[in-house]
Amino acid sequence: MDALTDGMPHDATLLSTVLRDAPLPLWVIDEHGRVELANDAAVRFLGHRPGTDLRGGGSHDLLHRHRPDGTPYPKHECPIIHAKQPLAASEWFVTRAGDVRPVRWSTRPLAGTDSVLLSFAALGGSASRAHRAAPATRETRTETRARLLSEMQHAIASRMCDPMFSPATLATDNHLSVRSVQAIFAEAGTSPAAEIRRHRLEHARVLLARGESVQWACHASGYQDADSFARAYRQHFGYAPSRTRQP
Template sequence: MDLLTQVVREAPVPLWVIDSQGLVSLANKAAIRFLGYKAEDDVVGGPSHDLLHCRRPDGTPYPKHECPIVGSGGTAPASEWFVTRAGDARPVQWTTRSIGPGLGTLLSFSPRPRTQKQIVRELRSRGPAPRTPAVQVRAELRESLCRTIASRFTDPEFTTAELAAAAHLSVRSVQALFAEAGTSPAAEIRRVRLEHARTLLAQGHAVQAACLASGFLDPGTFGRAFRQRFGCAPSQVPASLARN
C-alpha cells in the first residue's frame, strides 16, 4: 500500500470513491464508521447508491436515477440524507469531484450542521434534563435558604451573613448557590421584603408602617428600592392596584 492510499484511508473526513459503474472502489475508515460498517470489504465492490441511501428518511424507496451523487462527476456542496447499515437516516453535506478519466468520482461528506431551530426543537422533544444528585442537593439547599429568608426577612438585622450562619455555610457558598439561579442572597432578601411591603400597602397600611414591618429601617432606601422594582412610589400602590 503506497503512502497516498494510506493517507486517504486514515483521513478524518469521510471519503468514498465511485467508479464508472456506480460501484464503490474505495472507502476510508471515517466513511465506513459513519455508515455503520465494520470493514472496507463490507462496502467496496457494492452499489454506491444502495449503500449510501437505498431509501429516503421516510422509508420510501430512493431510485438510483434520482440520486444526484452517482455520475455527478463534480458538484458544489449540497445536502442529502444517508442511511446507515442499522437503518438510521443521517443528514449530511456532501461534495464530489472527478478524479480523472476512468478513475471515477471522489465523494466527501460530513454531518450537516444543525440550525438553531433544530437544536431547540430537539432539546424540547427530550423534555427537562434530569437533575444529577449533586444538582438536586444544591437545589434543595437553595430552597431551604429561601424558606429561612421567608421566615426571617422582617428582622432588619437579617443579612446574607445571618442567612449563611443559620445554614452553617460560608457567605461565599451561599452566594454561589444563589448565583446558580441567577440572583444573590441579598437580592432575594430585598425582593421578599418589597413584595411583603407591597401587600401591606395594598391592604391600606401607611408607608412608614409597611416600611418597618418589612425589615427596612430607612424610608428613603425603602422608597428608592420600591420604585426601582415596581415603577411607582410606595404611596401610589393603592391607586395603582385599583386601576389594574
C-alpha cells in the first residue's frame, strides 16, 4: 500500500480501481470519522450487497455499533476512529444483519491527508466460513449476557458488605457502562441496585436471627445509616429489623 500512496503518481481513477478490486477488505476513514471509501471486499464482509456505496456513513457504527454481548460500544472508546499512527489489534465487527465477526485489523494514516486506511480480515478462517457461522454467533451473544449476569451476581454476593460497592462499581469492574449493566439485569426482571439491596438485607436478616444487634447488622451488611437500613428492611420484609431478633 505504501507503493500506491507514496511511490507512484496519485491517479485517482487507478487508485480507486485498485482499492475497489483488492481481495483484502479496505476502508478509508476521513478526519470526521466518516467512510471515505470502502472496497467491495469490505462491503461484502459486513453483509452489504456488492456495489453498495457506504461513503459518508459513520465508520464506527458501520463497523461495530455494539459489543459482542449486545451492549453499546461508545464511539469515543473506539481505537480505530481515533488512530493517528499505525495500529493493529484483534477485535470484532458487526455485520448489517447484526452478526458478530472476529477480525484482525490494522490502520495506517495516509500520507499528506487527514484520512486513515483500515484493512481487516476474519480471524479463525475465511470470511465465508465466518459468515456461515453467524447464526451460532447470535446465540453466543445471548450466552455472553447470561454469563455476565452470573458473574455480576457473584460479585454482588461477594462484595455486598462493602458500603462503597454500587452499580457504578459493578459496571467499572466489568468494563461496561452503568446503562449496559442495568439492561443486562433488566432482562432478568431486576436491577443491579435492587440485587445489591436484596443481598445486603438478606445477609442482615441472617445476622439478626443469630441475635446480633440491629446496629451491628446494619454496618456488617454495607449500610452506613441506621435509619436508611431500617426503612429498607421494613420495605423489603414488611416488619422492622428488631422484630427479627425476637424469639
